[in-house]
Amino acid sequence: MDLNEILKKVREHVVESFVLEDEEEFSNDQSFLDTGLIDSTGILEVIGFLEDEFEIAIEDDEMIPDHLDSVEKIARFVHRKQDE
């Protein structure tokens, strides 16, 4: 799956799951941590979605903000994982 397709799926999921009313104002590089958009249960849910949807296994030491803190970071991370 190419990067743009992954980005689109991740964005759709985040927008739908975390009820973003101003979808247009939500940017793909927006930090989940800085904005408080996703809590600890939410990140659990995001990881479950990524593993199921993209058929990847995410290791504990991969669950870092560099990989999971925005739609863009997630998409790049998933793209790399699919190449492994």
Add this chain to the structure above:
Amino acid sequence: MGKTPAHGEISLDVLDIDCREATEQIEASIKTTVLKRFRKRGAVVGISGGIDSSVVATLCVRALGAEQVCLLLMPEGESASSDESTKLGRLLAESLGIEARLEDITSVLEGTDCYARRDEALREVIPNYGPGWKSKIVLPSVIDSDRFRIFSVVARSPEGEEVKARLRPQSYLGIVAATNFKQRTRKMMEYYHADRLNFAVAGTPNLLEYDQGFFVKGGDGLADFKPIAHLYKSQVYQLAAYLEVPEEIRSRPPTTDTYSLPQSQEEFYFSLPYDRMDLCLWARNHGVAAVDVGRALDLSEEQVERVYRDIDSKRRMAVYLHSQALLSGAPDGEAD
């Protein structure tokens, strides 16, 4: 309450309180709230042998008199600390000259399928989990890395083999939902006795728990008054010493009293042991720079920033927990 530090300096001393003054103020407030405002005759306190409920029980006895306080011990069959909790609860009751009433909630929990529902959720990640197994939920440390805090379950088989598995969202929510029966059953029992005696129910959270949402909505979060919710946990310990709460209770490490394997509060919820967590919360509330807190606690600025972020995140989750039922049909959610 507490001392104001010089600019750039901070230490655990900022949490020091005048215990006599604090005690007098709380006692007066309990009397006014229970007797005058609520027009109730006394207070029910669920005691766990922990520091918070012991201090609340002692304050209620001082404010209302021993005859007007009903102490409840509510152990359940599988909690790792139930026996110890009951022993220390009885010790407290003896020190206050009251006989604590024992309400074993195991049969209620069995009746609601609390354990069966919890085990079913656990089997989603540990398929052979069953009778004789014990478990707890844990979180990685905020201090050790900047990893997201993802819940895992640690389980021990009857043969002693320990396994750890990351939780899937549905299994995590299922486990928490089932174990919340414990806190809600205890609260139901407290209100039974409160109704029977025409008493009010005392809540036992300290400021750290109250602020950070470390309670079950409709469970230990439910009460008619909360006499120590304005005190940091280390201030509750100061009061406990002043009130001469038995030493065995004061020296017991805080536990969650919820899971069948022993579990510390920082394993499940807080980032740091309570005294250090208190100082971080105090510092967050007083706009102290992370670097200054780090100096006092021997942590890096980055580590304290992570604790601050965790505090803010828990506060956002606590909004729901603190919220009363909103009248969502009325304009602005308010009644006339």
